[in-house]
Amino acid sequence: MAIVILKEKGKLNYDDNISKYIPELSNYSNITIRNLLNHTGGLPDYMEVMDSTFDKNKIATNKDIISTFAKLKPQVLFEPNTKWEYSNTGYALLASIIEKVSGMSYGNYLFNAIFKPLKMTNTFVYQRRFAPKKVANYAYGYVYSDSLKKYLLPDDLAETKMVVWLDGVVGDGTVNSTIIDLLKWDRALYADKLISKESKNEIFTSPELNDKSEINYGFGWFIEDNGVYGNLVKHAGGWPGYRTIIERHTQNDKTIIVLLNYINDNTYIPITDLRKMLYNIKPINFVELKTEEKEKFAGEYKNSKGKIVKLIYENGTLYRITDDGEKFELKAISKTKFQMMKVEPDVFYEFTIKDNKVEKYIMTQPEEKVVRELIRLQ
Structure with missing residues (x-):
């Protein structure tokens, strides 16, 4: 100044x-x-x-x-x-x-x-x-x-x-x-x-x-x-x-x-x-899901650029795996929505299920205005 x-x-x-x-x-x-x-x-x-x-x-x-x-x-x-x-x-x-x-x-x-x-x-x-x-x-x-x-x-x-x-x-x-x-x-x-x-x-x-x-x-x-x-x-x-x-x-x-x-x-x-x-934003209330409710989301997903992203279920926890092998916990907010932990600003994963099969998820980072769709590989 x-x-x-x-x-x-x-x-x-x-x-x-x-x-x-x-x-x-x-x-x-x-x-x-x-x-x-x-x-x-x-x-x-x-x-x-x-x-x-x-x-x-x-x-x-x-x-x-x-x-x-x-x-x-x-x-x-x-x-x-x-x-x-x-x-x-x-x-x-x-x-x-x-x-x-x-x-x-x-x-x-x-x-x-x-x-x-x-x-x-x-x-x-x-x-x-x-x-x-x-x-x-x-x-x-x-x-x-x-x-x-x-x-x-x-x-x-x-x-x-x-x-x-x-x-x-x-x-x-x-x-x-x-x-x-x-x-x-x-x-x-x-x-x-x-x-x-x-x-x-x-x-x-x-x-x-x-x-x-x-x-x-x-x-x-x-x-x-x-x-x-x-x-x-x-x-x-x-x-x-x-x-x-x-x-x-x-x-x-x-x-x-x-x-x-x-x-x-x-x-x-x-x-x-x-x-x-x-801003008086209330803390997120996490929910506990059963094993079968979490492990069904594990698998490989592909984004619009062809990049493959892997989610794994291990010891009762759903994780997002980065390219260098680092694991980030996905913690449930509902039966289909999760928050990625230890990441700022907040990142969310919301899954779409059709005919009892996981079709895709939408990854959002609201503060950064990021929205990405990834399709499940069968």
């Missing part, structure tokens, strides 16, 4: 080459601010580049990213706007452009342009190793150590030590906030307080690549046309000790915000369940 505000003030244009603001990166002069915003620039990941080249006894900053890329000139992964690939490098460079154009530090500009106007009093850019300060009620992020059988700060584990040497980098992280403050930001996005309606439309519009294919990502937001919940704009985040998500249901004026500060191998954000709670 900070880039959008600067654009509206006439300080920059989305189609400016990044080398206009970061001349050290003249080797990447065909990459634009727009490419960085929607992850179509092709720059390699700075963490991977610096992992083997940077002195980790120091704390890296955005200037170190720029100097590393200027010196090593790592090859782009693809030509700009020919492909989409998420790039933390791009957003770190956007922060540097914000600093260059505004004449302020990244944190100060966000405070003045966004946090202060929206009264986001508990939101700030914070680098607790690079620029430590006391923060009341700060939620430290913890990771679980399987070997030590306890939660620790990621600073104390070799495999998550990057949180220390990368703590000086801003743009792809380091904004600390609360659920209440993020809700204030969400509310502001429905009004024209910070940016115009036209700019918001551009933020939440899927652009085209050179081959005219659309990418479901605007300026910093994933965009989804959901078959159940309508238009969604969302973004998740993660760093050792933290998991986050904000999901805005713009047609229905509903928002999900989750902030987690402890992580183990089983940590996940139950977004499907949260959506159902938000």
